[in-house]
Amino acid sequence: MTFYLFLDESGDHGLGNIDPQYPVFVLSGVLVLETDYRIIEKQLSEIKSKFWGSKKVIIHSSDIRKCQHEFQILFDLDIKKNFYYSVNSLISSSNYKIIASAINKLKYIQRYGKLSNDVYEVSLSFLIERAIFYLDSVQLPGKNLKIIIEKRGRKEDKKLDEHFQKLCAKGTGFVDKSRLAAYQLEISFFDKKDDVAGLQLADLIAYPIARYIIDPTRANPAFDILSSKFYTKANKRYGLKIFP
Numbered sequence: 001m002t003f004y005l006f007l008d009e010s011g012d013h014g015l016g017n018i019d020p021q022y023p024v025f026v027l028s029g030v031l032v033l034e035t036d037y038r039i040i041e042k043q044l045s046e047i048k049s050k051f052w053g054s055k056k057v058i059i060h061s062s063d064i065r066k067c068q069h070e071f072q073i074l075f076d077l078d079i080k081k082n083f084y085y086s087v088n089s090l091i092s093s094s095n096y097k098i099i100a101s102a103i104n105k106l107k108y109i110q111r112y113g114k115l116s117n118d119v120y121e122v123s124l125s126f127l128i129e130r131a132i133f134y135l136d137s138v139q140l141p142g143k144n145l146k147i148i149i150e151k152r153g154r155k156e157d158k159k160l161d162e163h164f165q166k167l168c169a170k171g172t173g174f175v176d177k178s179r180l181a182a183y184q185l186e187i188s189f190f191d192k193k194d195d196v197a198g199l200q201l202a203d204l205i206a207y208p209i210a211r212y213i214i215d216p217t218r219a220n221p222a223f224d225i226l227s228s229k230f231y232t233k234a235n236k237r238y239g240l241k242i243f244p
Contacts, residue, residue: 001033001034001140001141001142001143001144002033002034002143002144002145002146003031003032003033003034003131003135003143003144003145003146004030004031004032004034004037004145004146004147004148004198005029005030005031005099005127005128005131005145005146005147005148006029006030006032006148006196006198006199006201006202007027007028007029007124007127007147007148007149007150007199007202008027008028008150008199008202008203008206009025009026009027009028009120009150009206010024010025010026010028010206010207010209010210011024011025011026011210012025013025013118013119013120015105015108015109015114015119016114018105018106018109022210022214023104023105023106023214024102024103024104024105024210024213024214025102025103025105025119025120025123026100026101026102026103026206026209026210026213027100027101027120027123027124027126027127027206028098028100028202028203028205028206028209029098029099029100029127029131029202030096030097030098030198030201030202030205031096031097031098031099031131031134031231032094032095032096032097032198033095033140036094036095036096037096037197037198039094039095040090040094040096040197040198040201041197043090043094044059044090044197044200044201045197047083047086047087047090050086051073051079051082051083051086052070052073055195056195057070058192058193058195058200059087059200059203059204060192060200060203061203061204061206061207062207065207067080087204088222088225090201091201091204091205091225091226091229092225092226092228092229094201096201096229097134097229097230097231097239098205098209098226098229098230098231098239098240099127099130099131099134099230099231099239100127100205100206100209100230100239100240100241101122101123101126101127101241101243102209102210102213102240102241102242102243103119103122103123103243103244104213104242104243104244105119107244108243108244111244112244118159118163120156120160121159121160121163122243123241124160124163124164124167125163125167125172125173126241126243127241128147128167128172128175128180128185129172129173129174129175130231130238130239130241131145132145132175132179132180132183133175133233133238134231134239135183137233143183144183144184144185144186145183145184145185145186146185146186146187146188147164147185147186147187147188148188148190148196148198148199149187149188149189149190150189150190150191150192150196150199150203151189151190151191151192157189161187161189164185164187167180168180168181168185205226205229207222208220208222208223208226209223209226209240211223213242
């Protein structure tokens with residue numbers, strides 16, 4: 001049985017000039033069984049056809065918030081209301097788990113310095129660990145895990161792929177290499193224009209998580225909708241790793 005882990009980010013992974021209004025890096029993951037993912041693909045295509053008459057539109061949370069590009073239609077408040085209802089229904093009703101890592105970059109620099117490990121690589125390690133913990137609890141035969149990441153650039157993708165290969169060869173701090181090998185881990189990179197539904201879902205959930213980390217007391221209806229989707233263990237939100 002194949003599981004997918006779709007990954008997208010919110011915030012800059014650099015440790016140079018940090019925006020004091022957005023000092024976090026979030027890597028959000030959608031962990032989903034292949035059969036459930038096919039349903040999500042179909043439902044997302046239906047949403048696109050409903051509002052644009054085409055399945056070619058790429059769902060991008062930043063464009064949605066700014067009502068730009070294809071999402072200029074959201075200036076019409078009735079369309080906006082119906083669109084948000086459709087997307088929120090997809091997020092709340094679909095069968096998947098959220099596994100995300102949130103790094104407070106200011107605290108990270110204070111503890112480890114600016115020349116420490118890449119926060120994207122650190123986050124990927126966290127997400128793989130939590131994904132393995134979840135899969136261990138799923139009673140299905142022949143489980144394997146395919147990790148799907150949105151391309152960032154040839155250099156960045158190569159560096160991340162090398163980090164992934166090291167994890168597979170040596171294991172992580174909490175999961176040894178034999179345990180990783182049992183799930184036949186694979187990693188693939190796709191461009192935004194490839195129109196991968198799982199990456200678009202991961203994009204939708206990343207920003208609300210980041211806003212929650214920055215200020216958990218602030219009204220955040222988008223986070224409220226997706227909060228029940230986090231992987232939980234022993235009644236704890238184990239699918240959200242906040243570091244350090």
